Amino acid sequence: MYLGDSMLELTKEQLRKLQLVELDILKEFDRICKKHSLKYTLCGGTLIGAIRHDGFIPWDDDIDVAMERDEYEKFIKIQEKELNRKKYYFQSIETDDKYLKLHSNIRRKNSVYSDITLDKPYKEQGMSIDIFPIDKIKNNSIFSKIYYYKTFILKIILMYKGGYIKSSNDKKKNKLVKYIKFISVFYKTKSLKSRVIRRTKKYNNRNTEYLTCYAGVYGLKEIFNSSHFNKGYTSHIFENDDFMILTDYDNYLKHYYGNYMKLPPKDKQIGHHFTGYIKFPDEE
Numbered sequence: 001m002y003l004g005d006s007m008l009e010l011t012k013e014q015l016r017k018l019q020l021v022e023l024d025i026l027k028e029f030d031r032i033c034k035k036h037s038l039k040y041t042l043c044g045g046t047l048i049g050a051i052r053h054d055g056f057i058p059w060d061d062d063i064d065v066a067m068e069r070d071e072y073e074k075f076i077k078i079q080e081k082e083l084n085r086k087k088y089y090f091q092s093i094e095t096d097d098k099y100l101k102l103h104s105n106i107r108r109k110n111s112v113y114s115d116i117t118l119d120k121p122y123k124e125q126g127m128s129i130d131i132f133p134i135d136k137i138k139n140n141s142i143f144s145k146i147y148y149y150k151t152f153i154l155k156i157i158l159m160y161k162g163g164y165i166k167s168s169n170d171k172k173k174n175k176l177v178k179y180i181k182f183i184s185v186f187y188k189t190k191s192l193k194s195r196v197i198r199r200t201k202k203y204n205n206r207n208t209e210y211l212t213c214y215a216g217v218y219g220l221k222e223i224f225n226s227s228h229f230n231k232g233y234t235s236h237i238f239e240n241d242d243f244m245i246l247t248d249y250d251n252y253l254k255h256y257y258g259n260y261m262k263l264p265p266k267d268k269q270i271g272h273h274f275t276g277y278i279k280f281p282d283e284e
């Protein structure tokens with residue numbers, strides 16, 4: 001199924017099979033969290049899917065969850081002993097020197113879902129779920145927005161060094177990539193990694209009115225009121241099982257997506273991962 005740099009269009013059967021592998025990973029994550037009383041929430045398209053469809057958005061190709069930083073770091077430690085290593089492996093910036101994204105993954109062994117957008121693909125590319133850490137940020141002032149964007153720029157440079165950003169046929173994007181490539185020369189990967197992690201955690205020991213997800217892709221929408229998380233967690237059906245979501249999911253989703261219950265136009269009903277190769281766990 002390898003198509004080089006071209007994108008592989010999944011059949012409906014392949015997409016559903018991919019979703020079920022990801023659901024299996026989510027169940028393992030949920031098992032560990034519930035056993036150790038760790039809180040998380042489905043987020044992004046996964047949360048929309050839970051509320052709007054009681055499962056996956058039909059065309060969605062991934063699963064996203066989020067955890068407040070203290071819960072997130074507890075999970076990283078606990079998974080070392082709890083995660084079923086026969087089937088899964090954990091990957092994060094804290095545990096893998098070559099992995100330079102700010103969110104982490106649990107991946108399915110004996111599977112591949114390669115990302116053609118990577119310039120230097122990392123060795124492990126199994127099917128996965130994404131786990132996003134949520135950090136405190138001082139407030140929603142101009143200062144905080146500048147702080148967020150400075151951190152975001154450093155994150156982009158770090159991702160470039162990790163091979164997650166490459167040139168394309170888009171001229172505007174290529175100009176940006178060339179600029180990132182130029183300024184990346186002035187940073188050493190190890191020190192940049194430490195600096196970015198330090199910045200994301202700077203305000204976590206303070207009481208703040210706002211939270212943010214530095215690993216997210218929505219710009220300033222990633223700064224949101226902490227009340228969404230402070231109101232606690234509940235459970236909701238997702239693919240015939242109960243998983244954790246925010247009690248205040250409605251306001252949280254409206255902040256990001258507006259009228260999230262409205263289906264997008266047909267031409268927008270597509271997944272957002274671009275793969276050139278796929279291998280399921282039951283395939284040789």
